[in-house]
Amino acid sequence: MSIPCPHALNNLRLSLLLVAAVLSGCAREPDNAADVVYSGGDILSMAGDQPQYVEALAVKNGKISFIGTQAEADKLIGKATLEVNLQGATVIPAIVSSGMVPAMNFEADSQAPNCWTGISPATSRAVIQALDITLKNRKAFGADSIFCNGFDPAAFGNSPALTEADLSEAFPRNPVVLIQAGGTGILSNNSAKERFSLDTYKVLKGAMLQESGGLRVGQSADFMLLDKNPLKVNSELLSVIQITQAFVGGKLIADAPKNLSMLTSLDVNAALVHEKSILAEIEGQRAIEAAKKTAAAAAAAKKTSIVTKKVNAETKTKPATASAAEKQQPQRSNEKKPLASKPAAVETPALEEAPKPKEVRFNMTQDGKKMTPEDFDAWMKAQGIRIVPAKPVEAAPADVKRDGG
Numbered sequence: 124m125s126i127p128c129p130h131a132l133n134n135l136r137l138s139l140l141l142v143a144a145v146l147s148g149c150a151r152e153p154d155n156a157a158d159v160v161y162s163g164g165d166i167l168s169m170a171g172d173q174p175q176y177v178e179a180l181a182v183k184n185g186k187i188s189f190i191g192t193q194a195e196a197d198k199l200i201g202k203a204t205l206e207v208n209l210q211g212a213t214v215i216p217a218i219v220s221s222g223m224v225p226a227m228n229f230e231a232d233s234q235a236p237n238c239w240t241g242i243s244p245a246t247s248r249a250v251i252q253a254l255d256i257t258l259k260n261r262k263a264f265g266a267d268s269i270f271c272n273g274f275d276p277a278a279f280g281n282s283p284a285l286t287e288a289d290l291s292e293a294f295p296r297n298p299v300v301l302i303q304a305g306g307t308g309i310l311s312n313n314s315a316k317e318r319f320s321l322d323t324y325k326v327l328k329g330a331m332l333q334e335s336g337g338l339r340v341g342q343s344a345d346f347m348l349l350d351k352n353p354l355k356v357n358s359e360l361l362s363v364i365q366i367t368q369a370f371v372g373g374k375l376i377a378d379a380p381k382n383l384s385m386l387t388s389l390d391v392n393a394a395l396v397h398e399k400s401i402l403a404e405i406e407g408q409r410a411i412e413a414a415k416k417t418a419a420a421a422a423a424a425k426k427t428s429i430v431t432k433k434v435n436a437e438t439k440t441k442p443a444t445a446s447a448a449e450k451q452q453p454q455r456s457n458e459k460k461p462l463a464s465k466p467a468a469v470e471t472p473a474l475e476e477a478p479k480p481k482e483v484r485f486n487m488t489q490d491g492k493k494m495t496p497e498d499f500d501a502w503m504k505a506q507g508i509r510i511v512p513a514k515p516v517e518a519a520p521a522d523v524k525r526d527g528g
Contacts, residue, residue: 155188156201157181158373162193164209165352167327169216170337174324174354180214182344185372190338212367213352216331216338217345218385238271243278243304247285250274250301251293258297264405267297268318270398274301274310287312287362300394309387311394319397321390323353323361330386344373353383361386 162179168190169175179196181189189199200206239253254269261269276284290299290312298315302308328337335342348368353361362384369379494502 153199153201155183155199157183157188157196157199157204159205159207160196160200161207161209161214162196163207164211165213166190166209166338167213167215167352167354168338169324169328169331170339177338180338180346182373185344185374187338187340187342187344190340209348213349214338214346215327215349215353216335217347217369217371218327218330218380218383219332238269239273243273243275245278245280246282247279247289250285251289254294254299258294261401261405264401264408266401266405268315268397268401269294269297269299270302270394270401271300272302273304275304276308285310298394300389300391300398309389309391311387311389315394316389319390319394321388321393323388326361326386326388327353343371345371347379349383361388 159182160179161181166177166180167174168177177190178193179189179191180187181196181199189196238257244250244253254271257271258267258269261267279285285301287310290301290310291314294312294314296314298318299312300315300319301310303310331337332345335345338346347366347370350365350367353364356364362382364383366380366382369376
């Protein structure tokens with residue numbers, strides 16, 4: 124057996140390389156080679172009622188050409204195919220709305236209150252002050268949340284806009300929900316999102332273009348790349364998830380939103396139902412208080428009427444009683460009257476005593492002032508009237524028997 128020389132071996136090695144190159148060049152190009160294949164992250168198709176993930180997504184001519192496993196996607200890679208490693212990023216269908224139920228018309232709902240009267244507050248501080256007053260009034264009825272309609276960010280002008288962080292700081296334990304005028308937007312704090320939390324998947328599904336039905340083959344390649352998976356973070360932190368890239372028809376767009384702050388993880392329907400129950404409770408308590416006041420007033424009026432009737436009845440049945448002064452008057456009159464003296468029996472003739480002059484009471488007034496006897500005497504003298512005292516009446520001498528008579 125002859126041993127090939129080194130030169131012959133080099134020639135053989137070169138021949139094998141040429142054959143391999145020829146065979147490689149003759150490999151068939153995929154008929155449906157994709158323009159771009161995405162893999163290496165969380166691709167959320169959102170095609171069903173429950174979250175569904177796929178390993179790879181292929182785009183061709185502005186439409187989704189494949190969605191499925193990595194092995195199947197590799198078969199679509201051609202010479203011109205761009206392979207994109209997501210490096211843990213998340214792919215979701217494009218978001219076209221806030222996820223709020225469009226059929227809900229808050230402006231037309233008569234029970235959705237406005238937490239301020241007149242012109243909408245023009246600064247963040249004014250809004251918070253108005254909300255604080257509303258909350259204090261509601262706490263008197265046991266309510267601890269606020270649901271306000273008619274919030275108008277346009278009234279702020281050049282003033283800094285009110286943010287969710289502002290509401291969360293001002294009301295850390297009280298849910299606050301503000302519905303923009305016309306129901307075009309929602310602003311809420313963390314407490315509201317915790318109490319009226321909404322399934323994030325439903326939020327995402329409600330916000331995507333409904334006609335697309337999610338990431339499906341044949342649909343326009345409208346999707347977003349996110350730095351985090353919304354289903355793997357707290358719902359109240361959706362606003363911090365960044366949109367790194369957005370595509371429409373497979374083409375990158377420059378004016379896409381920067382984050383998911385347009386999404387509301389708040390169950391607005393639940394918040395509105397809760398608000399209506401609060402209003403009903405407040406009205407019920409007010410009605411009870413009004414009824415109590417009315418009943419108390421009626422009871423007081425009835426009691427007064429009964430007392431009045433009783434007094435009137437007693438006045439009619441009882442005879443009038445004399446006063447203490449009237450009772451004492453007859454006694455005083457009796458005291459003034461002298462007792463009648465019995466006539467003395469005359470046994471022997473004797474001189475009768477001269478009768479005493481009748482006592483005369485002096486009672487005269489001058490210029491409304493009572494005059495004393497001295498005042499009267501002085502007045503008489505001033506008038507030139509002489510007063511002659513009366514002589515006492517002498518008793519007639521009794522007949523005396525003469526001697527021998």
